[in-house]
Amino acid sequence: MLIYLLRRLGLALVTCVFISVVAFVIIRLPPGDFVDAFIANLAASGSSVSAEQAEAMRRDYGLDQPVLIQYVRWVGRVLHGDFGVSMVWRRPVTEVIGDRLWLTMVVSLAALFLTWTIALPIGIYSAVRQYSLGDYFFTTLGFIGLAVPNFLLALILMYLGFRYLGLNVGGLFSAEYVQAPWSLARVWDLTKHLPLPAAVLALAGTAQLIRIMRANLLDELRKPYVVTARAKGLTERRAILKYPVRAALNPFASSIAYLFPYLVSGSIIVSLVLGLPTVGPLLLQALVAQDMFLAGAIVLLLGVMTVVGTLVSDLLLMWIDPRIRLEGGA
Amino acid sequence: MVERTSLSIRDLAVQFESEQGVVRALDGVSFDLQAGRTLGIVGESGCGKSVTARSILRLVDRPGRITGGRILLDPGTPAQADLVALNPDSRQMRAVRGGRIGLIFQEPMTALSVHYTVGNQIMEAVLQHSGASPQEARARAIELLREVGIPRPELRLDSYPFELSGGLRQRVGIAMALAGDPDIVIADEPTTALDVTTQAQILALLRGLQERKRIALMLITHDMGVIAEMADDVAVMYLGRIVGFAPVMELFKAPRHPYTRALLRAVPSILAAPRQRLSTIGGAVPHPGLRPTGCAFHPRCTEALEGRCAREAPPPIPPGQAGASCFLAEAVA
């Protein structure tokens, strides 16, 4: 078990290093260096910088050093929470991102939670009542769910919510709470705004997970241990929930690992449509404006969050499957 | 001494209906199980042995269903119950599963869940059929594991099935089948997946338990060696019917059905001359959906009567009587 854990942790670390390299490359991607971009930026707004000042800045940021040393220094600063300065916003990147990172997490987790609570019972139902009317109904619904782009669904839901329910759609907060400091009332306001974006984001993943759950459970239902459970005299419900469903749960644990990045990237478009204060729209702006420190920081943070998600899913798998726990196998 | 009849099966018929047609997996099967006796059921693969076992517990998979016959528990007593008439999901039927009739499986690995400990799975069966507290169920599970010869049962209780050897796993399977204290046990090829040494140990264990608890044992196998060692009576199945029935000594000494004779010839013998070819039964078991006309065995039978066997089906054997469903056997009698 320890070996399994250590191996996973090691893998996660290597992945993080890899992500940091990608983020660093992104930062250095535009022609010229950061100072050139900064000067150009200042020039655009009317001020100018002398050649000596520029040299001093380069020295300060270590831009005269070899790439490898620059990378190591950058990683060192990042580890201290210094992600550099956003050129567009002229403020430290951490300040610009602010709550957005956590709000992204909250929206994604809400979507993940919704995905599970919908996909689990429907997946079980569809497998146990294979080829029933209900199974066909959910299958059809699932394919529609997979086929509809989620920004379209977002628009439709927004329209319906606004037109017929008079809902205050869009955003994660009501107007009076947007700038307010955190309080219980603000959290409650957030909770009220979450379902719509969570539902939009959860749609495709839910449809997919239902298919996976159904297929896995159909496999498991044929296994002899299910007959064993029935032959003990257990009720059908208990026999199915305790044994084959438990065995079919593995994809749910894995779903954290693969749904999470999908939710984060999917949330970019949906966040734009719904006006959510998540990192998605910010990343888009940063890329368009070549605001490379901001873009690099967001890519790095999202990447690391995904790695953490993978780790959590591995831990869940260990908990669900004693073979992994005890043998450290695949 | 006449033993109490625990279970009487009469004219049991099971069909699987699919788009390709109707498969009659069981076609009028009758036999009795008696307390303290072992009925061996033997036949090639696909002749309906497992379906028989499953239908007794009312656990036939869809699209299969029982289309006729009776399965009488405690026949002739005031408590007599026809399991065919019960709803498979009813409380009464669930009390029979595990509580009156225990089931032992062929594959000890896949028949146990890898997600729960041995103790969890046995205690569950104990709790299902008694009012025991969890502590009592645990004590009972330890006792059961000891009974089936598992060393250090207190420790084994917390193992997962995949941590045990095949033989130990099958012992756990037996303990689980006995957890509800059933008086009838159905063992469906309990030793087929095991190596020879382990096989002998498991068979010895089964026989010991049966004698001690006066269990009515239905032992399904395709191995005549197992039959010789274990059975009191033998029913030979072919394509969903019982074609031969006899006490075990009689079956080996004077097999009455050509199919039984062919099965016996196919057993490798240590007395055979070295490098002598093994006898096999010509051809393969036809699919039950393509049952030959007349006697179902006639296309493979070396003794088939010209004209008659292909057209006419020999009458079934009256339950409980030694005999063969074959025109040749009739002529002898």
Ligand SMILES: Nc1ncnc2c1ncn2[C@@H]1O[C@H](COP(=O)(O)OP(=O)(O)O)[C@@H](O)[C@H]1O
């Ligand atoms: N789930 C099923 N669906 C369709 N047909 C089945 C099913 N289970 C069994 N059968 C039919 O019943 C016949 C007998 O099967 P079985 O009792 O498993 O044979 P065996 O004697 O080897 O245990 C098979 O040949 C098959 O045609």
Ligand SMILES: [Mg+2]
């Ligand atoms: Mg079988």
